[in-house]
Amino acid sequence: MTTTTTKTTDSTEPVARETVLDARGVTMRFGGLTAVRDVDLTVNSGEIVGLIGPNGAGKTTFFNCLTGLYVPTEGEVRYKGKVLPPTSFKVTDAGIARTFQNIRLFHNMTVLENVLVGRHTRMKQGLWSALLRLPGFKKAEAEATERAMELLRFIGLEDKAQHLAKNLPYGEQRKLEIARALASDPGLILLDEPTAGMNPQETRAAEELIFAIRDMGIAVLVIEHDMRFIFNLCDRVAVLVQGQKLIEGDSQTVQSDERVIAAYLGEPVAEAPEAPAKEAAEATEAPEADETPDAPEAPADEAPATEDASDDASEDTTHDPASGKENDA
Numbered sequence: 509m510t511t512t513t514t515k516t517t518d519s520t521e522p523v524a525r526e527t528v529l530d531a532r533g534v535t536m537r538f539g540g541l542t543a544v545r546d547v548d549l550t551v552n553s554g555e556i557v558g559l560i561g562p563n564g565a566g567k568t569t570f571f572n573c574l575t576g577l578y579v580p581t582e583g584e585v586r587y588k589g590k591v592l593p594p595t596s597f598k599v600t601d602a603g604i605a606r607t608f609q610n611i612r613l614f615h616n617m618t619v620l621e622n623v624l625v626g627r628h629t630r631m632k633q634g635l636w637s638a639l640l641r642l643p644g645f646k647k648a649e650a651e652a653t654e655r656a657m658e659l660l661r662f663i664g665l666e667d668k669a670q671h672l673a674k675n676l677p678y679g680e681q682r683k684l685e686i687a688r689a690l691a692s693d694p695g696l697i698l699l700d701e702p703t704a705g706m707n708p709q710e711t712r713a714a715e716e717l718i719f720a721i722r723d724m725g726i727a728v729l730v731i732e733h734d735m736r737f738i739f740n741l742c743d744r745v746a747v748l749v750q751g752q753k754l755i756e757g758d759s760q761t762v763q764s765d766e767r768v769i770a771a772y773l774g775e776p777v778a779e780a781p782e783a784p785a786k787e788a789a790e791a792t793e794a795p796e797a798d799e800t801p802d803a804p805e806a807p808a809d810e811a812p813a814t815e816d817a818s819d820d821a822s823e824d825t826t827h828d829p830a831s832g833k834e835n836d837a
């Protein structure tokens with residue numbers, strides 16, 4: 509795998525940037541709740557863009573609007589100039605791939621088979637060709653396997669191609685999800701909390717992997733709660749708060765913006781009962797540079813759906829590392 513640890517490619521070279529994703533005025537309402545309100549966001553080729561915000565800010569809902577899982581109530585999303593088709597399968601076919609917040613692999617299939625599933629959209633063979641195993645199908649199948657093995661080499665799982673996905677350690681399952689997304693040859697990949705549940709070494713490896721994906725010419729949009737990871741990784745960061753874009757800019761600008769700090773730590777409440785001295789001191793303390801400033805818990809009525817009913821229905825069970833539970837997708 510070719511890796512770089514730089515944020516951008518050599519600045520002395522002229523870089524022709526193409527707008528890959530152009531979301532304008534995206535609004536998503538669920539009944540009376542506006543989860544995303546009038547959000548504009550562009551992602552250009554060669555860029556890694558971060559999307560951050562406290563729990564329940566609307567990040568995943570916005571991702572779902574970009575990937576055809578939701579049709580936005582208002583607004584428009586274009587991929588390379590064309591308005592997105594309204595289903596997730598067609599969005600993948602158009603060139604946008606994604607991973608999910610909760611790992612969604614086919615646990616009882618092998619590592620290689622999981623990547624081959626992701627390759628499916630690029631196989632143009634019909635049903636009869638597959639059933640009768642016509643020569644055209646066999647050739648396409650061999651090519652798909654070759655590409656899948658290439659991707660497994662890229663993420664460092666070539667040796668585990670025949671292992672069952674469920675037997676991989678957690679960090680490798682996350683990498684496998686990325687390989688499966690890459691198998692559709694996307695121009696843009698959306699990563700929803702790619703380092704959730706990872707240890708520091710795995711997080712560092714994920715960072716290298718994302719730089720390498722960017723260097724392959726794939727634009728990246730990433731949601732993460734790990735601030736150090738996001739500010740180190742991204743060329744631009746957009747902050748969502750209560751469904752609206754609060755600020756967008758480079759890491760330096762965003763991390764020093766007082767509104768962002770307030771959004772994460774919470775504004776002091778004028779008539780709040782007096783907090784004990786220790787709690788008050790902690791509440792006003794700025795987060796350490798190397799700490800993940802976990803957002804305050806969202807109120808019950810803003811808590812994100814435990815499992816998006818609309819998320820890809822084709823998936824298997826998911827593993828929640830925090831609880832250790834297996835959830836039905």
Ligand SMILES: Nc1ncnc2c1ncn2[C@@H]1O[C@H](COP(=O)(O)OP(=O)(O)OP(=O)(O)O)[C@@H](O)[C@H]1O
Nearest residue numbers: 538543562563564565566567568569810811812813
């Ligand atoms: N399918 C749905 N139906 C109704 N409300 C929803 C649905 N999906 C999300 N919401 C609501 O929309 C708001 C935004 O949720 P979303 O999951 O997008 O936030 P998030 O920023 O991704 O949060 P987190 O960081 O915790 O994953 C929340 O109030 C959530 O309860």
